[in-house]
Amino acid sequence: MRWRTASQREWWVATIVLAASAATAWHLSHEAAHLDAVSVRRSEQLEHLSQLARSAAVTPVAVRALEGLFGEHDVVVAQAPWGPHLAVRERGQGGPP
């Protein structure tokens, strides 16, 4: 492709610059929205955890909603002599915490 004038070349470069900027900005905004969605989910999980901590009925079903909250650690229900309580264990480790 041959450019007839310097002005045309400038316009093409400007268009490419703007398109690249817009694509980068869209990508970053998309990532920010994704990060926000994760933050909102974790906030809701923290709220759920706080409600569970106050609740007398701690069940394995109730802690499923906390999956992924602590990254490498899972929240589980453990059985102590005084009753069930919330506990954490390293992801992938079976058995009691």
Add this chain to the structure above:
Amino acid sequence: MSHRRAGGLGTWRCLWDAPLWVAACGAMVLAALALAAVGGALQRAESVRRDTVPELARLAAETGLAATLAASPDAADATVAVGGVRVAVRRAPGGSFEVTSVVAGEGEFRFRCEELPGAAAPVFARASSAVDPGAARLVGRTRLVAREDLPQLDPVQLAGAPRGDRLAAFRADPGVALLSWQAGTDKPDFVFEPARSAELDAAGGLIVLPGHLWIPPGDQPIRLWLERDLTLVVQGNIYFARSLVVDGPGRLVCVARRANGEASFADRDANGSWSPGDGLRGVGAFVGPAEGAGSVYLGLPGSAGGSIGCDAGLVVDGELHVGRPAQVAGPLVLAHGATVTNPLGARLEPRFEWGFDVERERVRGFVTHGAPRPGILRRVASPGTDGQQALYLAGPAR
């Protein structure tokens, strides 16, 4: 006018002649917008992360403490690894545990909890509990319980508790009963001295008041400041002529108790004294002071109208008398039932703004059941974490 329009077009025309400059400006605006979006998202993620790490530390502490006590109930010091969190447990003097969680890359989080002899009665986790089915008609959200489900006062704790008549937080008032009851009362009458309510906190969580407690008539509610939970065992009746407001983090549980040689009754004629038509509660024959003991009156003759708010929890050994619309903020426990003393009718609504985690919290003065256990872990200020805020992300926010 046309000259100015031509000048304006000329200005915009120069932009048309410099597309790279326009593109650079556009790129900068887009970059600024994107950076603002990313910066905001990172800030929100960091805020959530700051809230998440202490919760991980708390759960790890809970896990480590339970594991330590399961392995050795009498362990004095132990260190366990809970995933990537190192948890150190230390039994402190005075029947408490100090637990420190070290989260890699985040610092140290310290917690403390009481060692409890057992669980509290489940009624302290509910809005309202009563033995008499009739109570549910007057008191909303009432759950019927068996007599053996009622909380029992612990005589050993009561024997060691400070007496209210020796504390400046209470003042004997021989005339207060005559404001409401023509015949007055036989037992001593006390009122709160709100200016000295600091003594309530210093009492160690349990006070026994040998007489009746009055919240006398007045325009404004009686206000108390409590830093710590307090159980006030009133060996007599509790009379509310106006609202009682409890400020501060402490929770107040008022117990109206009937001693041996005293009677409780449903005061159907609302005269404040035993009369033949009144219904006895828990005794076969009337004995003791004429006004009885162990009952609570919400609303009294001679006091102004309006509803009565009570920020305390109430445990009523005898009968609850509802003379005005009333709300109770804490758990309500009725060993018998409730009687309306207002001919126009009245009802009590338990607000249940607070209760107890009966498995992990102590209600002072009452017998517990079940195995010994640690109480709720409370965060203690830690110089490594609470005193300093992170200036940068300590780890990727995901």
